[in-house]
Amino acid sequence: MLILDGKIASAAVKATLLAQTQALTIAGKRAPHLAAILVGNNGASETYVASKVKNCEETGFESTLVRLDVDVTEKILLDKIIELNNNPSVDGILVQLPLPKHIDEAKVIETINPAKDVDGFHPANVGRLVQGLPTFIPATPYGILLMLAHFDIPTKGKNAVVIGRSNIVGRPMSILLSSNIPQGNCTVTLCHSRTKELETHCKQADIIVAALGKPEFLQANMIKKGAVVIDVGITRVNDNTKKSGFRLLGDVHFESVAPLCSWITPVPGGVGPMTIAALLKNTFQACQQRH
Numbered sequence: 001m002l003i004l005d006g007k008i009a010s011a012a013v014k015a016t017l018l019a020q021t022q023a024l025t026i027a028g029k030r031a032p033h034l035a036a037i038l039v040g041n042n043g044a045s046e047t048y049v050a051s052k053v054k055n056c057e058e059t060g061f062e063s064t065l066v067r068l069d070v071d072v073t074e075k076i077l078l079d080k081i082i083e084l085n086n087n088p089s090v091d092g093i094l095v096q097l098p099l100p101k102h103i104d105e106a107k108v109i110e111t112i113n114p115a116k117d118v119d120g121f122h123p124a125n126v127g128r129l130v131q132g133l134p135t136f137i138p139a140t141p142y143g144i145l146l147m148l149a150h151f152d153i154p155t156k157g158k159n160a161v162v163i164g165r166s167n168i169v170g171r172p173m174s175i176l177l178s179s180n181i182p183q184g185n186c187t188v189t190l191c192h193s194r195t196k197e198l199e200t201h202c203k204q205a206d207i208i209v210a211a212l213g214k215p216e217f218l219q220a221n222m223i224k225k226g227a228v229v230i231d232v233g234i235t236r237v238n239d240n241t242k243k244s245g246f247r248l249l250g251d252v253h254f255e256s257v258a259p260l261c262s263w264i265t266p267v268p269g270g271v272g273p274m275t276i277a278a279l280l281k282n283t284f285q286a287c288q289q290r291h
């Protein structure tokens, strides 16, 4: 069993981006600029946004963090997005999800200029992804493609099972793995909460992407020997032995599943760092398109 190490693969992506950014600035152009909007102070969201900002700095990007109160009105949030849409120095805009219940998430996503939608959630960009046109690929599935490429994992003709059909992970992942692209050409089964006999589907999979948000859901009895297992899940579970009071668990029961796999991602240190690397790649792409 080999580890798909997201720290190693993301470092390679970021090193390339840093060199490309330095080349831009040497040529007298400005560095890519990501603006992140954080509503409220959810612990996990704070951590994700802080990490995105830190990674921008490490890659020579500019970043702006806009913090809004948890009870901010939808109008104020939409106006802020419009302001960033109209700001010529901003290349990419992301609104950290989830948002408080009183705010319409779909409306927020549709307000972002598709040319600055580096999360790739705008319906115009999702439509382009489905049609195989150049677009911003949502960061988590894009990060997984970059990881598969980095470790040279063959995908052509393989049976892939994606568990979870969310707009940000499972559904775009299933579309990409089935697309005619270098890390695609799989025969894909998309499983979800209403799937019957999930175990049977998983047992036939050469590649499994688990994105359901249920800690340690995927057990050894669901795995075909030699499978590639990609664990997207991140759930905080209480752990009094940790200073933070919690530990992170993936959707895969690593101890029992890992010995059966050819490759497997750890949690943390697998898909998480790749998601950020992919977001940075999208921001660089947005900047280049605007230059």
Ligand code: NAD
Binding pocket: 140, 163, 164, 165, 166, 167, 168, 169, 170, 191, 192, 193, 194, 195, 198, 211, 212, 213, 214, 232, 233, 234, 235, 271, 272, 273, 275
């Ligand atoms: P979501 O809650 O939007 O979707 C979960 C999906 O899982 C749903 O489509 C549902 O049908 C399916 N599901 C739920 N229970 C199931 C079951 N018993 N059997 C089969 N399918 C089932 O979640 P999401 O936003 O896609 O996130 C999934 C997980 O990935 C979460 O733990 C989240 O924190 C994590 N995540 C990690 C990253 C990262 O960078 N590593 C990024 C995004 C999300």
